[in-house]
Amino acid sequence: xxxxxxxxxxxxxIRLFNERGMAAVSLREIAAEVGISPGNLxxxxxxxxxxxxxxxxxxxxxxxxxxxxVQQIPSFENINEQIPPLLDIAQRYRFLHxxxxxxxxxxxxxxxxxxxxFENSIAYVxxxxxxxxxxxxxxxxPRAGQYQRLAHTVWMLMTFWLEQQAVRGRKQLDVESVRQxxxxxxxxxxxxxxxxxxxxxxARFPVH
Amino acid sequence: xxxxxxxxxxxxxIRLFNERGMAAVSLREIAAEVGISPGNLxxxxxxxxxxxxxxxxxxxxxxxxxxxxVQQIPSFENINEQIPPLLDIAQRYRFLHxxxxxxxxxxxxxxxxxxxxFENSIAYVxxxxxxxxxxxxxxxxPRAGQYQRLAHTVWMLMTFWLEQQAVRGRKQLDVESVRQxxxxxxxxxxxxxxxxxxxxxxARFPVH
DNA sequence: GTCTATAGAGTGATAGAC
DNA sequence: GTCTATCACTCTATAGAC
Numbered sequence: 001x002x003x004x005x006x007x008x009x010x011x012x013x014i015r016l017f018n019e020r021g022m023a024a025v026s027l028r029e030i031a032a033e034v035g036i037s038p039g040n041l042x043x044x045x046x047x048x049x050x051x052x053x054x055x056x057x058x059x060x061x062x063x064x065x066x067x068x069x070v071q072q073i074p075s076f077e078n079i080n081e082q083i084p085p086l087l088d089i090a091q092r093y094r095f096l097h098x099x100x101x102x103x104x105x106x107x108x109x110x111x112x113x114x115x116x117x118f119e120n121s122i123a124y125v126x127x128x129x130x131x132x133x134x135x136x137x138x139x140x141x142p143r144a145g146q147y148q149r150l151a152h153t154v155w156m157l158m159t160f161w162l163e164q165q166a167v168r169g170r171k172q173l174d175v176e177s178v179r180q181x182x183x184x185x186x187x188x189x190x191x192x193x194x195x196x197x198x199x200x201x202x203a204r205f206p207v208h
Numbered sequence: 209x210x211x212x213x214x215x216x217x218x219x220x221x222i223r224l225f226n227e228r229g230m231a232a233v234s235l236r237e238i239a240a241e242v243g244i245s246p247g248n249l250x251x252x253x254x255x256x257x258x259x260x261x262x263x264x265x266x267x268x269x270x271x272x273x274x275x276x277x278v279q280q281i282p283s284f285e286n287i288n289e290q291i292p293p294l295l296d297i298a299q300r301y302r303f304l305h306x307x308x309x310x311x312x313x314x315x316x317x318x319x320x321x322x323x324x325x326f327e328n329s330i331a332y333v334x335x336x337x338x339x340x341x342x343x344x345x346x347x348x349x350p351r352a353g354q355y356q357r358l359a360h361t362v363w364m365l366m367t368f369w370l371e372q373q374a375v376r377g378r379k380q381l382d383v384e385s386v387r388q389x390x391x392x393x394x395x396x397x398x399x400x401x402x403x404x405x406x407x408x409x410x411a412r413f414p415v416h
Numbered sequence: 417g418t419c420t421a422t423a424g425a426g427t428g429a430t431a432g433a434c
Numbered sequence: 435g436t437c438t439a440t441c442a443c444t445c446t447a448t449a450g451a452c
Contacts, residue, residue: 005435021313023231026427040436042429098309100375105229118376149389157361160368167308168326181357188396213417234445248418250447419452427444434437 006044008034010058013051017095022052023102049107056110059093063117067124074128076186076198083158083182084175090162091173097162118159126151137194150189154182214252216242218266221259225303230260231310257315264318267301271325275332282336284394284406291366291390292383298370299381305370326367334359337397345402358397362390 012034016025027048031041045051066085070078090097104111129147132138141147161178165171190198220242224233235256239249253259274293278286298305312319337355340346349355369386373379398406 021310023310024313027429028427036435037437038428039430039438043435047428101306101371102229102231102310104375105232115375115377143392143395145388146392149385149392153361153365153389153392156364156368156372160364160371163309163368163371164364167312167323169323177357180353181361184351184354184357184361185393187351235447236445244417245419246446247420247448251417255446417452419450421449421451423446423448425445425447428442430441431439432437433439434435 005034005036005040009036009041009044010051010054014055014093014095017055018093022095022099052103052107053110055093056096056107056113059089059096060113060117062089074124074131076128076132079125079128079154079182080179083179086158087161087173087175087178094162094166097159098166100163118155121158122151122155125154132194137191137197138189139191142189150185153185157181213242213244213248217244217249217252218259218262222263222301222303225263226301230303230307260311260315261318263301264304264315264321267297267304268321268325270297282332282339284336284340287333287336287362287390288387291387294366295369295381295383295386302370302374305367306374308371326363329366330359330363333362340402345399345405346397347399350397358393361393365389 009030013025013030016030016033027041028038030051031038034041045054063086066082066089070082096103100114104114126148129138129151133140133147157178162173165173187195217238221233221238224238224241235249236246238259239246242249253262271294274290274297278290304311308322312322334356337346337359341348341355365386370381373381395403
Protein backbone atom coordinates (compact mmCIF):
# COMPACT_ATOMS: atom_id res chain seq x y z
CA UNK A 1 0.00 0.00 0.00
CA UNK A 2 2.38 2.70 -1.20
CA UNK A 3 1.54 6.38 -1.61
CA UNK A 4 2.03 6.57 -5.35
CA UNK A 5 -0.40 8.64 -7.39
CA UNK A 6 -1.76 5.44 -8.88
CA UNK A 7 -2.63 4.08 -5.44
CA UNK A 8 -4.11 7.36 -4.32
CA UNK A 9 -6.35 7.35 -7.39
CA UNK A 10 -7.47 3.77 -6.78
CA UNK A 11 -8.18 4.31 -3.09
CA UNK A 12 -10.13 7.48 -3.78
CA UNK A 13 -12.09 5.81 -6.58
CA ILE A 14 -13.05 2.89 -4.31
CA ARG A 15 -14.17 5.31 -1.62
CA LEU A 16 -16.33 7.36 -4.00
CA PHE A 17 -17.77 4.26 -5.68
CA ASN A 18 -18.70 2.89 -2.25
CA GLU A 19 -20.36 6.16 -1.30
CA ARG A 20 -22.35 6.81 -4.45
CA GLY A 21 -22.12 3.81 -6.79
CA MET A 22 -20.08 3.26 -9.93
CA ALA A 23 -22.47 4.93 -12.34
CA ALA A 24 -22.74 8.17 -10.37
CA VAL A 25 -19.00 8.91 -10.16
CA SER A 26 -17.20 10.48 -13.14
CA LEU A 27 -13.48 10.38 -13.84
CA ARG A 28 -13.39 14.16 -13.47
CA GLU A 29 -14.73 13.90 -9.92
CA ILE A 30 -12.18 11.29 -8.94
CA ALA A 31 -9.38 13.43 -10.31
CA ALA A 32 -10.68 16.50 -8.48
CA GLU A 33 -10.94 14.58 -5.21
CA VAL A 34 -7.37 13.27 -5.54
CA GLY A 35 -6.21 16.77 -6.46
CA ILE A 36 -4.87 15.98 -9.92
CA SER A 37 -6.00 16.78 -13.46
CA PRO A 38 -8.21 14.48 -15.54
CA GLY A 39 -5.33 14.10 -18.00
CA ASN A 40 -3.08 12.82 -15.25
CA LEU A 41 -5.67 10.30 -14.14
CA UNK A 42 -5.89 9.07 -17.73
CA UNK A 43 -2.13 8.59 -17.72
CA UNK A 44 -2.41 6.11 -14.84
CA UNK A 45 -5.69 4.47 -15.83
CA UNK A 46 -6.44 4.41 -19.54
CA UNK A 47 -10.21 4.43 -18.89
CA UNK A 48 -12.88 3.66 -16.32
CA UNK A 49 -12.73 -0.05 -17.09
CA UNK A 50 -9.09 -0.20 -16.06
CA UNK A 51 -10.00 1.37 -12.72
CA UNK A 52 -12.80 -1.06 -11.95
CA UNK A 53 -10.75 -4.06 -13.04
CA UNK A 54 -7.81 -3.06 -10.85
CA UNK A 55 -10.13 -2.68 -7.85
CA UNK A 56 -11.69 -6.06 -8.50
CA UNK A 57 -8.33 -7.82 -8.74
CA UNK A 58 -7.21 -6.25 -5.51
CA UNK A 59 -10.35 -7.54 -3.78
CA UNK A 60 -9.90 -10.95 -5.35
CA UNK A 61 -6.36 -11.12 -3.96
CA UNK A 62 -7.63 -10.35 -0.47
CA UNK A 63 -10.31 -13.01 -0.72
CA UNK A 64 -7.82 -15.60 -1.91
CA UNK A 65 -5.60 -14.83 1.06
CA UNK A 66 -8.47 -15.64 3.46
CA UNK A 67 -9.48 -18.81 1.69
CA UNK A 68 -5.96 -20.19 1.20
CA UNK A 69 -5.38 -19.86 4.94
CA VAL A 70 -7.80 -22.76 5.40
CA GLN A 71 -7.02 -25.87 7.45
CA GLN A 72 -6.30 -29.08 5.55
CA ILE A 73 -9.44 -30.77 6.85
CA PRO A 74 -12.52 -28.87 5.60
CA SER A 75 -14.87 -28.21 8.51
CA PHE A 76 -17.50 -25.77 9.67
CA GLU A 77 -14.87 -24.38 12.00
CA ASN A 78 -13.12 -23.02 8.91
CA ILE A 79 -16.29 -21.47 7.61
CA ASN A 80 -17.06 -20.03 11.03
CA GLU A 81 -13.63 -18.38 11.13
CA GLN A 82 -13.83 -17.09 7.58
CA ILE A 83 -17.21 -15.38 7.83
CA PRO A 84 -16.02 -12.20 9.58
CA PRO A 85 -12.99 -11.45 7.36
CA LEU A 86 -14.95 -12.25 4.16
CA LEU A 87 -17.77 -9.93 5.15
CA ASP A 88 -15.19 -7.29 6.01
CA ILE A 89 -13.81 -7.48 2.48
CA ALA A 90 -17.31 -7.30 1.01
CA GLN A 91 -17.89 -4.22 3.11
CA ARG A 92 -14.71 -2.47 2.00
CA TYR A 93 -15.39 -3.20 -1.68
CA ARG A 94 -19.13 -2.91 -1.35
CA PHE A 95 -19.66 -1.13 -4.68
CA LEU A 96 -18.62 -4.38 -6.35
CA HIS A 97 -21.24 -6.30 -4.33
CA UNK A 98 -24.17 -3.90 -4.28
CA UNK A 99 -24.09 -3.10 -7.99
CA UNK A 100 -23.53 -6.71 -9.03
CA UNK A 101 -25.97 -6.74 -11.92
CA UNK A 102 -24.65 -3.51 -13.44
CA UNK A 103 -21.10 -4.78 -12.94
CA UNK A 104 -21.91 -8.05 -14.71
CA UNK A 105 -23.54 -6.30 -17.63
CA UNK A 106 -20.72 -3.85 -18.16
CA UNK A 107 -17.65 -5.97 -17.45
CA UNK A 108 -18.01 -9.49 -18.84
CA UNK A 109 -14.51 -10.63 -17.84
CA UNK A 110 -15.07 -9.59 -14.23
CA UNK A 111 -18.45 -11.31 -14.33
CA UNK A 112 -16.73 -14.52 -15.40
CA UNK A 113 -14.24 -14.37 -12.53
CA UNK A 114 -16.93 -13.54 -9.99
CA UNK A 115 -19.11 -16.37 -11.26
CA UNK A 116 -16.28 -18.88 -10.86
CA UNK A 117 -15.74 -17.63 -7.34
CA PHE A 118 -19.45 -18.09 -6.57
CA GLU A 119 -19.56 -21.66 -7.89
CA ASN A 120 -16.36 -22.53 -6.04
CA SER A 121 -17.82 -21.13 -2.84
CA ILE A 122 -20.93 -23.28 -3.11
CA ALA A 123 -18.82 -26.33 -3.92
CA TYR A 124 -16.62 -25.56 -0.94
CA VAL A 125 -19.55 -25.47 1.50
CA UNK A 126 -20.87 -28.66 -0.06
CA UNK A 127 -17.45 -30.33 0.40
CA UNK A 128 -17.46 -29.37 4.07
CA UNK A 129 -20.88 -30.97 4.50
CA UNK A 130 -19.87 -34.15 2.69
CA UNK A 131 -16.69 -34.43 4.72
CA UNK A 132 -18.69 -33.96 7.93
CA UNK A 133 -21.04 -36.75 6.93
CA UNK A 134 -18.04 -38.97 6.27
CA UNK A 135 -16.55 -38.06 9.65
CA UNK A 136 -19.80 -38.89 11.43
CA UNK A 137 -20.44 -35.38 12.71
CA UNK A 138 -23.23 -34.73 10.20
CA UNK A 139 -26.21 -37.05 9.84
CA UNK A 140 -26.88 -38.67 6.43
CA UNK A 141 -28.81 -36.43 4.02
CA PRO A 142 -32.45 -36.34 5.24
CA ARG A 143 -34.12 -35.50 1.88
CA ALA A 144 -32.82 -35.87 -1.66
CA GLY A 145 -30.87 -32.78 -2.73
CA GLN A 146 -31.14 -31.16 0.67
CA TYR A 147 -27.43 -30.78 1.31
CA GLN A 148 -26.86 -29.18 -2.08
CA ARG A 149 -29.64 -26.74 -1.23
CA LEU A 150 -28.13 -26.19 2.22
CA ALA A 151 -24.76 -25.30 0.69
CA HIS A 152 -26.53 -22.97 -1.69
CA THR A 153 -28.49 -21.26 1.10
CA VAL A 154 -25.33 -20.70 3.14
CA TRP A 155 -23.71 -19.13 0.09
CA MET A 156 -26.75 -16.89 -0.47
CA LEU A 157 -26.69 -15.68 3.12
CA MET A 158 -23.03 -14.73 2.80
CA THR A 159 -23.35 -13.22 -0.67
CA PHE A 160 -26.51 -11.14 -0.21
CA TRP A 161 -26.16 -10.22 3.43
CA LEU A 162 -24.61 -6.86 2.63
CA GLU A 163 -27.27 -6.04 0.05
CA GLN A 164 -30.00 -7.19 2.39
CA GLN A 165 -28.74 -4.78 5.02
CA ALA A 166 -28.40 -1.94 2.51
CA VAL A 167 -31.95 -2.21 1.16
CA ARG A 168 -33.36 -2.42 4.69
CA GLY A 169 -31.50 0.75 5.63
CA ARG A 170 -29.10 -0.87 8.09
CA LYS A 171 -25.77 0.94 8.04
CA GLN A 172 -23.83 -1.20 10.52
CA LEU A 173 -22.70 -4.57 9.17
CA ASP A 174 -24.21 -7.23 11.45
CA VAL A 175 -21.69 -10.08 11.25
CA GLU A 176 -23.02 -11.86 14.33
CA SER A 177 -26.49 -12.31 12.83
CA VAL A 178 -25.27 -13.98 9.66
CA ARG A 179 -23.17 -16.37 11.76
CA GLN A 180 -26.12 -17.25 13.98
CA UNK A 181 -28.37 -17.72 10.97
CA UNK A 182 -25.92 -20.12 9.35
CA UNK A 183 -25.62 -22.08 12.58
CA UNK A 184 -29.41 -22.36 12.75
CA UNK A 185 -29.20 -24.19 9.44
CA UNK A 186 -26.28 -26.40 10.45
CA UNK A 187 -27.20 -27.46 13.99
CA UNK A 188 -30.27 -29.61 13.15
CA UNK A 189 -28.04 -31.77 10.95
CA UNK A 190 -25.34 -32.49 13.52
CA UNK A 191 -25.04 -35.96 15.08
CA UNK A 192 -24.42 -36.37 18.81
CA UNK A 193 -20.74 -36.64 18.00
CA UNK A 194 -20.95 -33.46 15.97
CA UNK A 195 -22.69 -31.58 18.77
CA UNK A 196 -20.04 -32.60 21.26
CA UNK A 197 -17.29 -31.52 18.91
CA UNK A 198 -18.45 -27.96 18.41
CA UNK A 199 -18.38 -27.26 22.14
CA UNK A 200 -15.06 -25.84 23.19
CA UNK A 201 -13.81 -25.54 19.62
CA UNK A 202 -15.47 -22.25 18.78
CA ALA A 203 -13.71 -19.98 21.19
CA ARG A 204 -13.29 -16.90 18.99
CA PHE A 205 -16.73 -16.95 17.36
CA PRO A 206 -18.86 -19.08 19.67
CA VAL A 207 -22.13 -20.83 18.89
CA HIS A 208 -24.69 -19.82 21.48
CA UNK B 209 -54.34 -2.80 -20.18
CA UNK B 210 -55.52 -0.40 -22.88
CA UNK B 211 -53.63 0.48 -26.04
CA UNK B 212 -53.17 4.18 -25.34
CA UNK B 213 -49.87 5.79 -26.18
CA UNK B 214 -49.19 6.13 -22.48
CA UNK B 215 -49.58 2.38 -21.92
CA UNK B 216 -47.51 1.55 -24.97
CA UNK B 217 -44.72 3.75 -23.63
CA UNK B 218 -44.86 2.14 -20.21
CA UNK B 219 -44.89 -1.42 -21.54
CA UNK B 220 -42.02 -0.72 -23.90
CA UNK B 221 -40.03 0.98 -21.16
CA ILE B 222 -40.51 -1.99 -18.81
CA ARG B 223 -39.39 -4.37 -21.55
CA LEU B 224 -36.26 -2.36 -22.37
CA PHE B 225 -35.40 -1.82 -18.69
CA ASN B 226 -35.71 -5.56 -18.11
CA GLU B 227 -33.46 -6.31 -21.07
CA ARG B 228 -30.71 -3.80 -20.42
CA GLY B 229 -31.22 -2.14 -17.04
CA MET B 230 -32.54 1.29 -16.13
CA ALA B 231 -29.30 3.20 -16.53
CA ALA B 232 -28.59 1.87 -20.03
CA VAL B 233 -31.90 2.90 -21.60
CA SER B 234 -32.44 6.53 -22.64
CA LEU B 235 -35.75 8.27 -23.19
CA ARG B 236 -34.79 8.67 -26.87
CA GLU B 237 -34.49 4.90 -27.26
CA ILE B 238 -37.83 4.26 -25.62
CA ALA B 239 -39.49 6.84 -27.88
CA ALA B 240 -37.83 5.34 -30.95
CA GLU B 241 -38.91 1.82 -29.98
CA VAL B 242 -42.52 2.93 -29.46
CA GLY B 243 -42.36 4.85 -32.74
CA ILE B 244 -43.01 8.33 -31.35
CA SER B 245 -40.89 11.45 -30.89
CA PRO B 246 -38.99 12.25 -27.67
CA GLY B 247 -41.18 15.31 -27.30
CA ASN B 248 -44.30 13.22 -27.35
CA LEU B 249 -42.90 10.89 -24.73
CA UNK B 250 -42.20 13.92 -22.54
CA UNK B 251 -45.83 14.92 -22.89
CA UNK B 252 -46.98 11.63 -21.32
CA UNK B 253 -44.16 11.20 -18.81
CA UNK B 254 -42.53 14.39 -17.63
CA UNK B 255 -39.22 12.63 -17.07
CA UNK B 256 -37.60 9.26 -16.39
CA UNK B 257 -38.60 9.36 -12.74
CA UNK B 258 -42.30 9.47 -13.66
CA UNK B 259 -41.81 6.40 -15.82
CA UNK B 260 -40.07 4.38 -13.12
CA UNK B 261 -42.57 5.42 -10.47
CA UNK B 262 -45.54 4.42 -12.61
CA UNK B 263 -43.97 1.01 -13.26
CA UNK B 264 -43.32 0.53 -9.57
CA UNK B 265 -46.89 1.38 -8.58
CA UNK B 266 -48.21 -1.05 -11.16
CA UNK B 267 -46.06 -3.82 -9.71
CA UNK B 268 -47.08 -2.88 -6.18
CA UNK B 269 -50.75 -3.23 -7.16
CA UNK B 270 -50.12 -6.72 -8.53
CA UNK B 271 -48.29 -7.76 -5.38
CA UNK B 272 -51.07 -6.45 -3.16
CA UNK B 273 -53.60 -8.47 -5.14
CA UNK B 274 -51.67 -11.68 -4.38
CA UNK B 275 -51.23 -10.93 -0.70
CA UNK B 276 -54.78 -9.77 -0.05
CA UNK B 277 -56.06 -13.06 -1.46
CA VAL B 278 -54.71 -14.71 1.68
CA GLN B 279 -56.74 -17.05 3.91
CA GLN B 280 -57.89 -15.71 7.27
CA ILE B 281 -55.71 -18.17 9.18
CA PRO B 282 -52.06 -17.50 8.38
CA SER B 283 -50.30 -20.76 7.50
CA PHE B 284 -47.42 -22.10 5.48
CA GLU B 285 -49.98 -23.27 2.98
CA ASN B 286 -50.59 -19.60 2.16
CA ILE B 287 -46.88 -18.96 1.72
CA ASN B 288 -46.51 -22.09 -0.36
CA GLU B 289 -49.28 -20.92 -2.68
CA GLN B 290 -47.97 -17.37 -2.93
CA ILE B 291 -44.40 -18.21 -3.85
CA PRO B 292 -45.01 -18.90 -7.57
CA PRO B 293 -47.14 -15.80 -8.35
CA LEU B 294 -44.85 -13.52 -6.35
CA LEU B 295 -41.78 -14.80 -8.18
CA ASP B 296 -43.63 -14.35 -11.44
CA ILE B 297 -44.19 -10.68 -10.65
CA ALA B 298 -40.57 -10.26 -9.66
CA GLN B 299 -39.63 -11.79 -12.99
CA ARG B 300 -41.86 -9.49 -15.04
CA TYR B 301 -40.60 -6.38 -13.23
CA ARG B 302 -37.12 -7.70 -12.78
CA PHE B 303 -35.38 -4.37 -13.48
CA LEU B 304 -36.89 -3.15 -10.21
CA HIS B 305 -35.44 -6.14 -8.35
CA UNK B 306 -32.04 -6.56 -9.96
CA UNK B 307 -31.04 -2.90 -9.72
CA UNK B 308 -32.37 -2.47 -6.19
CA UNK B 309 -29.47 -0.47 -4.85
CA UNK B 310 -29.41 1.96 -7.77
CA UNK B 311 -33.20 2.26 -7.50
CA UNK B 312 -32.98 3.06 -3.81
CA UNK B 313 -30.30 5.68 -4.31
CA UNK B 314 -32.12 7.45 -7.10
CA UNK B 315 -35.76 7.26 -5.97
CA UNK B 316 -36.12 7.77 -2.21
CA UNK B 317 -39.93 7.57 -2.21
CA UNK B 318 -39.91 4.24 -4.00
CA UNK B 319 -37.22 3.06 -1.60
CA UNK B 320 -39.50 3.91 1.31
CA UNK B 321 -42.43 1.94 -0.14
CA UNK B 322 -40.24 -1.03 -0.98
CA UNK B 323 -38.71 -1.01 2.48
CA UNK B 324 -42.14 -1.10 4.13
CA UNK B 325 -43.07 -4.01 1.91
CA PHE B 326 -39.91 -5.85 2.96
CA GLU B 327 -40.50 -5.35 6.67
CA ASN B 328 -44.15 -6.37 6.31
CA SER B 329 -43.09 -9.50 4.47
CA ILE B 330 -40.71 -10.54 7.22
CA ALA B 331 -43.36 -9.80 9.85
CA TYR B 332 -45.87 -11.85 7.88
CA VAL B 333 -43.64 -14.93 7.80
CA UNK B 334 -42.94 -14.43 11.49
CA UNK B 335 -46.69 -14.27 12.19
CA UNK B 336 -47.23 -17.54 10.33
CA UNK B 337 -44.55 -19.20 12.46
CA UNK B 338 -45.99 -17.84 15.72
CA UNK B 339 -49.48 -18.91 14.75
CA UNK B 340 -48.19 -22.40 13.90
CA UNK B 341 -46.54 -22.66 17.31
CA UNK B 342 -49.82 -21.66 18.92
CA UNK B 343 -51.69 -24.22 16.85
CA UNK B 344 -49.29 -26.97 17.87
CA UNK B 345 -47.97 -27.66 14.37
CA UNK B 346 -44.64 -25.94 15.03
CA UNK B 347 -42.41 -26.86 17.97
CA UNK B 348 -41.49 -24.17 20.51
CA UNK B 349 -38.55 -22.01 19.45
CA PRO B 350 -35.39 -24.14 19.87
CA ARG B 351 -32.87 -21.30 20.32
CA ALA B 352 -33.42 -17.66 21.29
CA GLY B 353 -34.16 -15.54 18.24
CA GLN B 354 -34.19 -18.49 15.89
CA TYR B 355 -37.70 -17.96 14.55
CA GLN B 356 -37.04 -14.31 13.79
CA ARG B 357 -33.95 -15.40 11.88
CA LEU B 358 -35.97 -18.12 10.14
CA ALA B 359 -38.55 -15.58 8.98
CA HIS B 360 -35.72 -13.38 7.78
CA THR B 361 -34.02 -16.21 5.88
CA VAL B 362 -37.28 -17.14 4.12
CA TRP B 363 -37.67 -13.51 3.10
CA MET B 364 -34.08 -13.39 1.82
CA LEU B 365 -34.59 -16.50 -0.29
CA MET B 366 -37.68 -14.99 -1.89
CA THR B 367 -36.20 -11.53 -2.34
CA PHE B 368 -32.77 -12.43 -3.71
CA TRP B 369 -33.63 -15.59 -5.62
CA LEU B 370 -33.98 -13.73 -8.91
CA GLU B 371 -30.69 -11.88 -8.42
CA GLN B 372 -28.98 -15.07 -7.35
CA GLN B 373 -30.05 -16.72 -10.58
CA ALA B 374 -29.02 -13.72 -12.67
CA VAL B 375 -25.49 -13.49 -11.29
CA ARG B 376 -25.00 -17.23 -11.72
CA GLY B 377 -26.07 -16.98 -15.34
CA ARG B 378 -29.31 -18.94 -14.98
CA LYS B 379 -31.90 -17.62 -17.41
CA GLN B 380 -34.87 -19.82 -16.45
CA LEU B 381 -36.57 -18.89 -13.17
CA ASP B 382 -36.39 -21.97 -10.93
CA VAL B 383 -39.49 -21.67 -8.75
CA GLU B 384 -39.42 -25.28 -7.60
CA SER B 385 -35.96 -24.92 -6.04
CA VAL B 386 -36.88 -21.94 -3.91
CA ARG B 387 -39.97 -23.79 -2.67
CA GLN B 388 -37.95 -26.87 -1.76
CA UNK B 389 -35.30 -24.74 -0.05
CA UNK B 390 -37.90 -23.03 2.09
CA UNK B 391 -39.44 -26.38 3.04
CA UNK B 392 -36.01 -27.64 4.07
CA UNK B 393 -35.99 -24.82 6.62
CA UNK B 394 -39.55 -25.40 7.80
CA UNK B 395 -39.75 -29.18 8.08
CA UNK B 396 -37.29 -29.68 10.98
CA UNK B 397 -39.49 -27.41 13.10
CA UNK B 398 -42.79 -29.22 12.52
CA UNK B 399 -44.35 -31.27 15.31
CA UNK B 400 -45.87 -34.69 14.60
CA UNK B 401 -49.22 -32.96 14.28
CA UNK B 402 -47.70 -30.48 11.83
CA UNK B 403 -46.15 -33.24 9.73
CA UNK B 404 -49.46 -35.04 9.46
CA UNK B 405 -51.23 -31.86 8.44
CA UNK B 406 -49.03 -31.00 5.47
CA UNK B 407 -49.71 -34.37 3.84
CA UNK B 408 -52.66 -34.12 1.49
CA UNK B 409 -52.98 -30.38 1.88
CA UNK B 410 -50.33 -29.40 -0.63
CA ALA B 411 -51.85 -30.74 -3.80
CA ARG B 412 -50.92 -27.97 -6.22
CA PHE B 413 -47.38 -27.38 -5.00
CA PRO B 414 -46.47 -30.56 -3.11
CA VAL B 415 -43.74 -31.06 -0.55
CA HIS B 416 -41.62 -34.01 -1.64
C1' DG C 417 -51.52 14.83 -28.94
C1' DT C 418 -47.74 14.90 -31.62
C1' DC C 419 -44.04 16.83 -33.92
C1' DT C 420 -39.12 19.30 -34.84
C1' DA C 421 -35.40 21.78 -33.17
C1' DT C 422 -32.35 23.11 -29.87
C1' DA C 423 -30.58 24.75 -25.42
C1' DG C 424 -27.59 23.41 -21.79
C1' DA C 425 -25.06 20.47 -19.04
C1' DG C 426 -22.66 16.45 -18.66
C1' DT C 427 -19.36 12.85 -20.06
C1' DG C 428 -14.91 9.93 -21.71
C1' DA C 429 -10.98 10.34 -24.12
C1' DT C 430 -6.93 12.51 -26.35
C1' DA C 431 -3.34 15.84 -28.20
C1' DG C 432 0.43 18.29 -27.06
C1' DA C 433 3.11 21.67 -23.95
C1' DC C 434 6.08 21.51 -19.97
C1' DG D 435 4.48 12.53 -14.56
C1' DT D 436 1.61 16.18 -14.80
C1' DC D 437 -0.74 19.78 -16.86
C1' DT D 438 -4.33 22.60 -20.01
C1' DA D 439 -7.40 22.67 -23.68
C1' DT D 440 -10.58 20.70 -26.49
C1' DC D 441 -13.04 17.28 -29.46
C1' DA D 442 -16.89 14.53 -30.10
C1' DC D 443 -20.52 12.61 -28.10
C1' DT D 444 -24.76 11.65 -25.19
C1' DC D 445 -28.26 12.82 -22.47
C1' DT D 446 -32.66 15.37 -20.38
C1' DA D 447 -35.77 18.87 -20.79
C1' DT D 448 -38.22 22.54 -23.04
C1' DA D 449 -40.06 25.91 -26.55
C1' DG D 450 -43.02 26.43 -30.05
C1' DA D 451 -45.19 24.94 -34.69
C1' DC D 452 -48.95 22.07 -36.38
